[in-house]
Amino acid sequence: NLCYLFGLTACLLSLPADSFSLHSVTSPFLLMCVLYLLISCSRENLNKIFSLVVNLIIILICSVDIFCQVYFFTTLTPNLVSTTLATDWIEAKEFVSVFVTWDLLSELRITTSLLLLVFCILVNVFPINKWFNRWHKSIGNITHKKLMRVVSYAIIVFVIIFELQPSYLFLQLLGSAGNAPKEESLIFQKYNKEMQTPLHRLTYSLCAYNGASRTIDSIKKMNLTAMVDSCSHLSPHIVLVIGESYNKHHSSIYGYKNNTTPQQKQRMENGELYVFKDVVSNWNITSNVFLD
Numbered sequence: 317n318l319c320y321l322f323g324l325t326a327c328l329l330s331l332p333a334d335s336f337s338l339h340s341v342t343s344p345f346l347l348m349c350v351l352y353l354l355i356s357c358s359r360e361n362l363n364k365i366f367s368l369v370v371n372l373i374i375i376l377i378c379s380v381d382i383f384c385q386v387y388f389f390t391t392l393t394p395n396l397v398s399t400t401l402a403t404d405w406i407e408a409k410e411f412v413s414v415f416v417t418w419d420l421l422s423e424l425r426i427t428t429s430l431l432l433l434v435f436c437i438l439v440n441v442f443p444i445n446k447w448f449n450r451w452h453k454s455i456g457n458i459t460h461k462k463l464m465r466v467v468s469y470a471i472i473v474f475v476i477i478f479e480l481q482p483s484y485l486f487l488q489l490l491g492s493a494g495n496a497p498k499e500e501s502l503i504f505q506k507y508n509k510e511m512q513t514p515l516h517r518l519t520y521s522l523c524a525y526n527g528a529s530r531t532i533d534s535i536k537k538m539n540l541t542a543m544v545d546s547c548s549h550l551s552p553h554i555v556l557v558i559g560e561s562y563n564k565h566h567s568s569i570y571g572y573k574n575n576t577t578p579q580q581k582q583r584m585e586n587g588e589l590y591v592f593k594d595v596v597s598n599w600n601i602t603s604n605v606f607l608d
Contacts, residue, residue, distance in 0.1 A: 318435075318436075318439045319367050319368060319371040319436050319439060319440070320348050320351070320352055320367070320371060322371060322375060322432045322435055322436045322439075323348055323351075323370075323371040323374040323375060323436075324344055324345065324348045325432060326374060326375040326378035326379070326429050326432050327344030327347065327348070327374070327378055327513045327514070327515075328341070328344060329378060329382060329425050329428055329429055329432075330378040330381045330382050330385075330391075330425075330429075330513070330514050331512075332385060332391060335512075338478070339478070339479075339482055339512060340512045342475045342478050342479055343479060343482065343512035343513055343516070344512065344513045345475055346475050346476065346479045346483075347513055347515060347516075349472060349475070351370055351374075355367055355370060364440060368436065368437070368440045371436055372433065372436055372437070374514075374515060375429060375432050375433050375436060376433065377392075377514045377515055377518055378429055378513075378514045379426065379429040379430060379433070380392065380514070381514035381517065381518075382423075382425045382426055382429055383415075383420075383426060384396060386423050386425070386426065387415060391514070391517055392514055392517040392518050392521055393517070393521060394520070394521040394524035394525055394528075396521070397518070397521035397522060397524075397525055398521075398524075398525045398528065399563075401525060407566075482512075486511060486516060486520075488502060489502050489503075489511075489520060490519065490520055490523055493520065493523035493524045493526070493527040495527070499524070499527075567580070568580075568581050569581050569584050569589075569591050570591070570593070
């Protein structure tokens with residue numbers, strides 16, 4: 317099916333320029349083989365629909381990953397996914413108006429991935445797949461079918477063996493999502509390097525987001541029963557405000573149009589608050605900053 321070829325091409329297109337390796341090729345190949353086997357187990361009349369939907373989703377995810385690489389110089393990460401899921405329609409509208417323009421088409425990888433989306437639909441609307449299958453069968457009649465099968469099986473077996481360890485490492489990282497100490501320990505050991513396709517990165521990001529959400533919910537429950545017994549302050553409630561993971565783009569002291577931080581803005585105008593405008597974070601995980 318040509319759709320799987322388009323999906324594989326999209327995965328290869330999404331490879332960052334500095335991370336090309338044999339693993340970066342075998343990983344998307346194995347992914348597409350697994351998806352093909354899973355979909356082929358469905359009813360014959362549903363194969364075509366499942367194949368189209370799954371490959372469209374894969375190409376779309378790859379397109380988003382390429383977009384992030386081009387505009388934000390990073391692949392899909394838990395930080396980007398959590399920010400997206402926490403975005404309301406006003407912020408989404410602002411984002412689209414700034415970044416989603418015709419200039420996107422000037423980026424070759426983005427344009428190619430969008431064309432793959434179109435081609436994937438066209439091969440299912442028009443009988444292109446049938447023409448491809450007839451051509452493939454005619455080639456099979458000319459060449460030695462047994463040799464082709466042996467070579468194909470040998471490649472698949474090699475890919476499976478080669479991907480056993482990276483897949484195991486990725487599953488370990490996936491299982492650590494929500495367990496911050498274990499997760500950061502695995503990241504320090506470069507387990508995150510095993511995420512060679514956007515689908516791997518998105519899956520891990522969603523698991524990390526869900527794990528973080530569960531942690532936050534548990535903290536909220538603990539706050540209801542927390543007791544402060546080592547403080548001389550007489551108030552029964554103590555609120556500690558920190559700026560960790562704070563986004564200046566939605567702060568009025570940094571020029572945001574909505575008045576989101578009125579008290580800070582008033583202090584700044586009174587000369588009681590100094591606002592830094594040249595400070596950046598080099599990591600989205602606090603402990604990793606100290607390693608750099």
